[in-house]
Amino acid sequence: MFTLSNCLILAAALFSIGVYGVVARRNILIMLMSVELMLNAANLALVSFGRYYWPRGDHAGQVFVMLAIAVAAAEAAVGLAILLAYFRNRESADSGAMGLLKG
Amino acid sequence: MRAADPLALLLPWIALFPLLTAAVNGFGGKRIGREVAGWIACAGVFSSFVLGLRCCFGLLELPAGPERVLKDVIGTWISAGDLHVTLSFVFDPLSAVMVLVVTGVGFLIHVYSIGYMEHDEDVQRYFAYLNLFTFAMLVLVLAGNLPMMFIGWEGVGLCSYLLIGFWFTDPKNATAGRKAFLVNRVGDFGFLIGMFLVFTTLHTLDFAEIASSQFLRLAAPTTLTIATLCLFLGATGKSAQIPLFVWLPDAMAGPTPVSALIHAATMVTAGVYMICRMSALFVAAPLTLSIVAGVGAITALGAGLIALTQNDIKRVLAYSTISQLGYMFLAAGAQAFDAATFHLFTHAFFKALLFLGAGAVIHDLAGEQDVRRMGGLKRWLPTTYITFLIAAAAIAGIPPLAGFFSKDEILWRVLENFLQGHGVYWLGLWLIGIAVAALTAGYMFRLVALVFFGSFRGAPEALLKPAEKSAPMMKVLVALAGLTAVVGFFGVPEALGGSYRWGGFLQPVWARGNEVQLPLAHGHWAEVLHTALVLGISGLVAWRTLDLFKSWPVHLPSWLLEDPVFPAIRRRAEVAFGVDEAFRRWIVEPLYAGAARLWQVFDVGVIDKAVNGTADSVGRLAGWARGMQTGTVNLYAVVMTVGVILLLLSFTLI
Numbered sequence: 210m211f212t213l214s215n216c217l218i219l220a221a222a223l224f225s226i227g228v229y230g231v232v233a234r235r236n237i238l239i240m241l242m243s244v245e246l247m248l249n250a251a252n253l254a255l256v257s258f259g260r261y262y263w264p265r266g267d268h269a270g271q272v273f274v275m276l277a278i279a280v281a282a283a284e285a286a287v288g289l290a291i292l293l294a295y296f297r298n299r300e301s302a303d304s305g306a307m308g309l310l311k312g
Numbered sequence: 313m314r315a316a317d318p319l320a321l322l323l324p325w326i327a328l329f330p331l332l333t334a335a336v337n338g339f340g341g342k343r344i345g346r347e348v349a350g351w352i353a354c355a356g357v358f359s360s361f362v363l364g365l366r367c368c369f370g371l372l373e374l375p376a377g378p379e380r381v382l383k384d385v386i387g388t389w390i391s392a393g394d395l396h397v398t399l400s401f402v403f404d405p406l407s408a409v410m411v412l413v414v415t416g417v418g419f420l421i422h423v424y425s426i427g428y429m430e431h432d433e434d435v436q437r438y439f440a441y442l443n444l445f446t447f448a449m450l451v452l453v454l455a456g457n458l459p460m461m462f463i464g465w466e467g468v469g470l471c472s473y474l475l476i477g478f479w480f481t482d483p484k485n486a487t488a489g490r491k492a493f494l495v496n497r498v499g500d501f502g503f504l505i506g507m508f509l510v511f512t513t514l515h516t517l518d519f520a521e522i523a524s525s526q527f528l529r530l531a532a533p534t535t536l537t538i539a540t541l542c543l544f545l546g547a548t549g550k551s552a553q554i555p556l557f558v559w560l561p562d563a564m565a566g567p568t569p570v571s572a573l574i575h576a577a578t579m580v581t582a583g584v585y586m587i588c589r590m591s592a593l594f595v596a597a598p599l600t601l602s603i604v605a606g607v608g609a610i611t612a613l614g615a616g617l618i619a620l621t622q623n624d625i626k627r628v629l630a631y632s633t634i635s636q637l638g639y640m641f642l643a644a645g646a647q648a649f650d651a652a653t654f655h656l657f658t659h660a661f662f663k664a665l666l667f668l669g670a671g672a673v674i675h676d677l678a679g680e681q682d683v684r685r686m687g688g689l690k691r692w693l694p695t696t697y698i699t700f701l702i703a704a705a706a707i708a709g710i711p712p713l714a715g716f717f718s719k720d721e722i723l724w725r726v727l728e729n730f731l732q733g734h735g736v737y738w739l740g741l742w743l744i745g746i747a748v749a750a751l752t753a754g755y756m757f758r759l760v761a762l763v764f765f766g767s768f769r770g771a772p773e774a775l776l777k778p779a780e781k782s783a784p785m786m787k788v789l790v791a792l793a794g795l796t797a798v799v800g801f802f803g804v805p806e807a808l809g810g811s812y813r814w815g816g817f818l819q820p821v822w823a824r825g826n827e828v829q830l831p832l833a834h835g836h837w838a839e840v841l842h843t844a845l846v847l848g849i850s851g852l853v854a855w856r857t858l859d860l861f862k863s864w865p866v867h868l869p870s871w872l873l874e875d876p877v878f879p880a881i882r883r884r885a886e887v888a889f890g891v892d893e894a895f896r897r898w899i900v901e902p903l904y905a906g907a908a909r910l911w912q913v914f915d916v917g918v919i920d921k922a923v924n925g926t927a928d929s930v931g932r933l934a935g936w937a938r939g940m941q942t943g944t945v946n947l948y949a950v951v952m953t954v955g956v957i958l959l960l961l962s963f964t965l966i
Binding site: 228231232233234235240304305307309 | 943944945946949953
């Protein structure tokens with residue numbers, strides 16, 4: 210059941226959903242969530258590889274993921290803060306309205 | 313290695329004192345104040361004069377002959393390949409004469425300037441320039457080699473430019489300064505080319521080595537002729553000879569003492585000095601010497617004619633200077649270098665006196681320079697009148713004043729060249745010389761008559777203010793008049809019972825080509841006769857002109873008016889024979905036109921197009937590139953994703 214290929218397929222599927230979300234949706238909140246999805250897909254891949262190559266001992270993959278989650282939390286906080294400021298300014302979360310600097 | 317003679321160590325200081333005071337006045341002028349500036353400047357020049365005098369006496373103590381020379385080699389200046397140029401100062405009899413003239417007459421003119429410039433607001437700058445000029449001129453005459461001389465040569469040109477344009481707020485003066493500088497540059501170009509040619513043929517630039525170079529005999533005569541002609545071109549620029557004399561009359565835009573110092577007594581003599589200094593080289597090129605003499609004679613004649621028709625007191629004197637310089641070149645061309653320097657020496661005194669006298673007249677008439685609005689001034693300006701008359705008589709060759717001896721010497725030596733069988737050419741030059749002697753007396757006494765005789769023709773209120781009240785100016789006039797009266801006695805010819813000590817003093821300096829100067833069979837009586845002839849002509853013309861122009865406006869005698877030749881010459885002489893106009897038409901305007909074409913074709917067509925084209929193409933590229941910046945965040949994300957995918961694909965495929 211939890212073979213390496215199954216895990217990686219799941220991670221790729223999650224990643225693709227995330228990419229689709231970032232590319233296709235225009236609500237910034239959704240885009241941010243999609244980015245988180247991609248991040249976690251990558252975490253999943255990391256854990257899977259770690260488990261597969263070092264079945265006992267050596268938790269490098271897991272430790273790496275912990276670190277990534279911690280950084281991602283900080284990054285999400287910053288992203289949400291920017292989103293909030295933007296929303297207050299524009300009363301909308303539409304990324305299409307972000308073209309003010311377009312030449 | 314420095315010089316053995318301790319006296320020679322003084323030589324650099326002769327030149328450096330005026331530079332020092334120039335720096336004091338130039339940089340600290342505001343602090344020291346206007347009253348002190350003039351005296352500081354005078355002190356600098358006077359120190360040089362005292363040192364020059366000391367060195368001169370030191371020179372006389374040395375045994376007579378070629379070893380009578382002081383030389384101070386400070387060190388190497390340029391050393392590259394064959395070329396070794398030293399920083400050296402040389403003081404031989406010729407330099408001694410020049411140093412004493414430059415500092416002596418220069419000192420008197422400095423003192424005069426204190427009075428003349430007392431109302432000017434920029435006295436410190438004036439004296440700084442004047443000192444700087446003295447420094448440059450002293451470097452020129454003390455230089456031991458051609459490049460050193462060139463420093464002074466360029467220096468006097470620069471100071472001349474600065475002083476002609478001294479009152480630069482009037483564009484006319486600034487233009488005159490520029491003109492002088494540019495015309496001089498043409499001559500300097502010749503000087504440089506000549507210097508290069510001298511180096512390639514003689515492999516040295518040191519004066520002493522040039523004079524004794526064995527290459528002088530070996531070099532091709534054509535090369536020497538071309539080299540000397542180039543040097544002579546430099547001399548015509550600095551000494552205002554045909555064809556480069558046009559700057560000197562315009563140079564009268566400067567303050568009058570400047571005209572006296574630079575444009576009569578010192579700088580313009582640099583060309584004559586240079587030829588005398590390089591006499592060995594010129595003697596080796598007889599063709600050049602003939603050309604020098606010819607150009608000198610023609611210039612003397614032309615300028616004399618022009619001087620006769622001018623109405624600006626300073627312009628008359630300027631053309632007179634050109635004419636007298638022509639005499640000096642005539643003498644140099646006739647290998648009578650001692651006569652040339654003798655005339656240079658005496659001319660420095662009486663021409664300075666003439667200019668300073670004219671300056672006193674202009675000063676007291678509040679800037680009036682047109683002789684048609686003068687007249688009868690001998691009653692109001694008695695001192696100026698007497699001294700001016702002495703100078704006029706001196707330049708016209710009335711004995712026993714200075715000009716008589718020197719001019720007589722020149723004419724006799726030119727005639728001697730003919731009598732010794734050098735061709736009828738010299739007879740022609742001698743005849744021109746006699747004509748110029750008559751012309752000199754003519755224009756000079758026309759000037760005296762128009763300024764000092766008759767009745768005053770200007771505005772009557774011009775005479776109300778007290779005249780001749782500046783003590784320094786009057787004292788200098790009297791001193792110069794006294795000197796003018798006596799300096800001629802340095803060179804009383806043997807024919808008149810003298811011993812021509814001048815020639816003896818300078819003898820070691822020259823290399824004479826026709827060394828066989830046998831006393832001629834006709835002997836002294838011919839020279840006496842010649843002197844009497846010259847004197848008779850000059851005196852007669854002087855007396856007649858004075859008589860004729862006393863009651864201006866004159867009615868010329870009918871024989872002059874009916875003659876078809878005279879009015880034609882007069883018309884041409886009034887516009888200086890159209891040389892200025894010709895320069896404008898054939899050189900200045902084509903240059904302007906060429907520059908305008910270059911501007912249109914090259915500047916607009918090539919340079920501007922290249923610059924604008926670069927900017928345009930960058931703009932077009934940017935216009936195309938900015939299409940990518942849509943501002944849609946999602947599109948950026950797509951591009952990024954596609955990019956990452958392509959990157960990964962490329963990794964897996966390779």
